Every structure is written in structure tokens, then in C-alpha cells.
Amino acid sequence: MNTTLNTIFARHQHRDGALLPILHDIQHELGYVPDEAVPLIARALNLSRAEVHGVITYYHHFRRTPPDRHVVHVCCAEACQANGSEALANHAAARLQQGDIAMEPVYCLGLCSIGPAIQIDETTLHARVTPEKFDALIAALGEQS
Ligand code: FES
Structure with missing residues (x-):
């Protein structure tokens, strides 16, 4: 250092x-x-x-602890809520309780008509995310690491 x-x-x-x-x-x-x-x-x-x-x-921008390896943003805005994002967020929170993947709420990812939407690591957007699709995406993330 x-x-x-x-x-x-x-x-x-x-x-x-x-x-x-x-x-x-x-x-x-x-x-x-x-x-x-x-x-x-x-x-x-x-x-x-x-x-x-x-x-x-x-400045909240500065982190004082090492970052999680991955961050999953789950959209919790209105259109995604109407398509089940609350259940997805609950599923994600339970699924990610352990490990080095963080979950953070986000308010609109621009995929409102095809929600619920998530974004992984600020780069990859996914639409129509079911709990099963979420688990598959997280499993694939683990394989990449
Ligand atoms: S409300 Fe979720 S992507 Fe816009």
C-alpha cells in the first residue's frame, strides 16, 4: 500500500x-x-x-472498507414494483445474505415496461427477472469470478 x-x-x-x-x-x-x-x-x-x-x-463517495466484489441493483421503482420487484428484492436479499455480493435498491434502470429489472456491477442490465432467472444470473456470476 x-x-x-x-x-x-x-x-x-x-x-x-x-x-x-x-x-x-x-x-x-x-x-x-x-x-x-x-x-x-x-x-x-x-x-x-x-x-x-x-x-x-x-463525502459518501469514499469507501472506508473494501468493496464487495459484485453489486446487484434491484429496481424498486413503481413500474417494476407493479411487475413483482418487491418479491424479487426479498428473494435477492435472502439469496445474497452470505458471500461477497451486495444488493442495493435502485430507482429506475430504464427498462420500465419489461421489469422487474436488475443491473449487475454497473454494466449489465437484465429485464423480466424472475427469482429463478435471478438465481441463474448469480450462479453465472460466481462461475466468472
Ligand atoms: S421502474 Fe424499474 S426500470 Fe424503470
């Missing part, structure tokens, strides 16, 4: 307002901003640890 941080510090340290670009780069490289990085960032920018910590916690 220290080599990565030093590279990032060297890239931005000389700039005014370097903290945010440094935090963005750390999250991009490591997937999150580890607590152990806070004192190193503070020293590099001549800030207090509280100042660095305050910025990290102020």
Missing part, C-alpha cells in the same frame, strides 16, 4: 487542494480509502488526521 500511496502523493502533493484528488486516486487504486492511509495522507499534506478523516467521512 505504501508504494501506491507514495506514487499518488508524488502525483498531486504540489497542487493546491490536493486532498480530494489524492483520495479519489487511492480509492481508484485500492477500491477504498483504508484507515491506515489517513496518517500518511495527513503527513504528506501537512494536515491533521482529523481534517483528512473529516473529508473522507463527509
